[in-house]
Amino acid sequence: MKARKNMKKGNVQNREHFLSRFADRVQEGVPAKRENKVKPISSIYNLLEKESIEDVFIGNARTIHAETIRTNTENLTEVLESICENVAKDQILSSIQTDNEKLENWTSKRTVQWTPQDGNQNVITAAQSRIGITYCDIALAESGTVVLMNEQNKGRSVSLLPEVHVVIIPKSRIVPRLKEAMEIINGRVNRADSFPTCVNFITGPSNSADIEFVLVVGVHGPLETIYVLVEDE
Amino acid sequence: MSIKIKEGKFKDRVTDEMKNDFMRKAVSGAQDSLGNRRLTSTDKLGDWESWRTAGSEIRKHTIDNLVHYLSMLSEQISAKGGHVYFAETDEDARNYIKEVVRNKNATKVVKSKSMVTEEIGLNTALEEIGCEVVETDLGEYILQVDDHDPPSHIVAPALHKKKEQIRDLFVEKLGYDKTEDPGELAKHARKMLREKFLGAEIGITGCNFAVAETGTICIVTNEGNARMVTTIPKTQITVMGMERLVPSLEDLDIMVSLLTRAAVGQPISSYVTLLNGPKAEEEVDGPEDLHVVIVDNGRSKILGTEFQDILNCIRCGACLNVCPVYRHIGGHSYGSIYQGPVGAVLTPLLDGYDDHKDLPYASTLCGACTDVCPVKIPLHDLLLKHRQEIVEQGGRAPISEKLLMKAFGFGASSGGLYESGTKIASVSLKMLLRNKETISNGPGMMKEWTNSKEFPTLKTSRFRDWMSKHESEKKHEER
Amino acid sequence: MRVTLFSTCLVDLFYSNVGISTVELLEKLGCEVDYPKGQICCGQPAYNSGYKKDAKTAMKQLIKTFDDAEYVVTPSGSCALMLREYGHIFADDEKWAARSKALSVKTYELTDFIVNVLGIDSIPSTLQGKAVFHTSCHMTRLLGVKEEPKLLLSNVEKLEMKPLANAQNCCGFGGTFSVKMGDISAEMVQEKTRSIQEADVDYVIGADCGCLMNIGGRLKREKQDVEVLHIAEVLNRGMGV
Structure with missing residues (x-):
């Protein structure tokens, strides 16, 4: 794999001595390419023969306290507007790369846009925002999960610090499960400098059951998650 | 904290802990509800057995080829700009991390949940050089605020605490003035911790899985604290046990699918974060500097021994959630940061038998742990192997027990001895009975039984005596 | 044979x-x-x-x-x-x-x-009353004999089998565990006998005398009016030649 642009290699310390201490107790050399003897297959594929992938996604999202609003490309900005009703522009942060002109116009008019040139100010804005809007790269039907590849001008904080996380999900990006997502990510390993530094699988709002095993929704991350599912074909 | 968290004898701790009714109710309640959730989630996935098989194959392959995969992992992390330090001992790990912190002139540290940092006593080490170290997992935070009360469950460290206790604690230490409602308590912790996150200079995380082929660090949480820790501070230090890796992203799919279901019965947790090196130059948030500390601290001693399978463990806690002994004695009885069946296997391996020789006996060998383990570690077998080790090492098993077992082996291999022995026993037991049907107050070791249960009497005639009669009657009939 | x-x-x-x-x-x-x-x-x-x-x-x-x-x-x-x-x-x-x-x-x-x-799943036998079956850990989990005793019991006449709460949990016998860790064993068997009491039955049936000795010993101490039977005794009851 090629390194990222201008990247300095990191140091590796004490590896040789560390490994030499037990090298004689494990296998030597490069292992042969391994194939799992048993290939586990999720039941999700059977389910997808009977139900549409978006229905399965929405059903599973509901169980993890994420509300899904369905719309189409045409009406997307109206839906976003209704979610953001009565929330001022400086309370809404977005980090979206899109060639949908209408959406681009709306975000520039109604939201503060994540702007790498502004550096750490972006994080401060995120911490003070009520709503963070992101555009997902992949979504998983099996678990109602959205996948955000945080790279370049897609900030990690947008989906994390605001109280409400709104995710735009193009229907075409829903895949059955984790397996397909890993394949997509793995595909980018080979595309040299484009391997994302951070990939987040996000499944609903943050939660905890650390006090008496009572589920509390909303701990460190967002208190609320809204999925906007867009029919993009 | 280190591996050992409590002084004193195992049996004394058990006696104390079993008086804690709340803890016991909390543990059994958690076992029951998590059990149901786990089964629902695994049923939904399909043929759970095939997933377990695949998981155990991946883990075994990784450990069998650990030198190869650790080399690969460190190359990949380094290629992405991260630094890797291989720490042979807990002290090596602490010193390296202290050095990183000193070089940054940092004093504000936030941590997400990590068992291995507990194991190496990292918090105390950093506090000694003037750092404020804040645990940010809600359960860990509660324990830290409560003067470092030890964890009692690998996944839910504060399981033994009542919400009323937590409220009182928050009132006393954190200026809290609301009710014991878990939602309100969590909201207060959120507020307190948000400030800490935003001001932190160093973020320290554990690692659920590292992916050798891509140099990826994978962290699994529900609360989102690990995301905070890896998003805001400019320096990230990830501490991982040397066994916590998988070869590829394809394998990671299987391992995460197993982990979240086995641990909490969820198809996936709220956050699964994959980190590939420090942030890129053009990015805003995420660490500028990434250090990965790979810790041995006794693990490599296990390689190549009959205990090697325990290195396959992915710390899901499922074995605690089904263990009928853990159910009654709770986590603190084990006296270790690793509790339940996995703790009883791992603790003596990492920290020696001297302080932990009772742990392998804290099991009926019922096999519930082995049955539930998502990577098929034969936990009850490993407990048995510990017992054999303790006996064979000599000097650790009680002498009276050794003599008894010698006599057992002798008696159970000689028909004549058994014949006379059981007849004598029958007479002496009958004397204890004084015309009663069962024994209510036995002597010696039998007292352990009769404290709570009746002991049956030997029959006047043994089964084999009846059988002899029966056989001769049969022969007679045939004639 | x-x-x-x-x-x-x-x-x-x-x-x-x-x-x-x-x-x-x-x-x-x-x-x-x-x-x-x-x-x-x-x-x-x-x-x-x-x-x-x-x-x-x-x-x-x-x-x-x-x-x-x-x-x-x-x-x-x-x-x-x-x-x-x-x-x-x-x-x-x-x-x-x-x-x-x-x-x-x-x-x-x-x-x-x-x-x-033998290929037999029904044995003509009779037992009047309600019972729970105690699934022994070694037999169920490690030997893998799960359904056989239940199948045989389901064909016993006049016997009503009832579910037992937390049936999968060990009764606390564990061989020498019961005397080495007597206090823990006691708590475990007490939870078992509580479940039995709640099931409101006449019999506890099992297929392992170790577990039955443990459970029976506790039931007797508690003076619970529940009879403890080995499955061989049940299947042999009321069975004609």
């Missing part, structure tokens, strides 16, 4: 009625029951306490005793499991490997033998 009975030490010393029922039942099902007197104990108490060497002494005695048997049948899932392990335990012992493996392969727990070797 010739069947060799391994009665187990608990049955020999404390529960002769279970042994008698086993013999009568097997005979009624057309088996000829053989009982070599050299048999003593499967070695489990020593083995599970870590005394492998001493246990092996007992095991060798049993291997010798059962050399000529065609099938070894035992009314205990736990002892059957121990015998099934012999093959592994002696795998590296040139002298004993083959003989121990042969014994492992021909050993059956009673209900496993009835259902899977």
